[in-house]
Amino acid sequence: MDTEKKENTFQIVGPKNIFPKVTLVDPTNSSYLLFALEIDRRPPIGFFIESQLKKKILSKLKNDVVNLRNNSKVIDTTVFKAMIIPPGRGAFLKKRPSIEIAKFDVVMLIEFDTHESAKEFQKSLEWQNMEETYKLESKKSLTVTGVNVRRIGSVDHSKKGVFLFNYFYADQVKQNLQVWEYTAGWFQDQTGLDNSTLILPDQVNESSYKIINHCRWDHLIDILPSLIFKKSFKEFVLNNFEANNVAAMPILYRLA
DSSP states (O other), X not given: OHHHHHXXXXXXXXXXXXXXXXXXXXXXXXXXXXXXXXXXXXXXXOTTSOOHHHHHHHHHHHHHHHHHTTSTTEEEEEEEEEEEOOSOOOGGGGGOTTSOOOOOOEEEEEEESSHHHHXXXXXXXXXXXXXXXXXXXXXXXEEEEEEEEEEEEOOOOSSOOEEEEEEEEESOHHHHHHHHHHHHHHHHHHHOOOOEEEEEESOOOXXXXXXXXXXXXXXXXXXXXXXXXXXXXXIIIIHHHHXXXXXXXXXXXXXX
């Protein structure tokens, strides 16, 4: 009974009804394989310094992108490299010290036409060889297949910009989805966000990231000042995360 009650409890704290409800469109039918690597360990603003190993890995990944785009089941594949770790990491993580903080400075995102295509590719010898090669060269890695469960709009990878991957930890997936949807209106209203693809991983366990949000802004100034200077970010967004046992681990990237 206690578990059931916990799973269905969504709390709202702080100011209410001061930001519009998020505007969503239908989720896409495509599926995703996200491959994230931690290569260089840097302070939050130190990612402009890249090791020779990281440069080599990025070069290899970009070559892999060319080959993957020849796969008829692949809609899009893009490689990103970290720019900065912005404010927004949830205080709730202090209560869950066993959870690994996301510090991935390189991400490859592959979009497939169907969920079956993504799962099939993950099992292929081609992917297993690729994955093993990069894992051996990296400090940590994350491989996630999943589907889109909420969407503000499609994320445009065809032009430069500032791309967010936000790795969420939560005690319950349901609460994570509820608080994401409740607070997403703040990002639309305060940062002009007009796109977002929320990925629900296929494999979720007690210590894994429950959802991963991906979106884009044109410039760093479109998002970073709001996270630093707007009081409502903490009052409306972060406080509601914490009240619902949710923590965000955001990292901002650029195209590699």
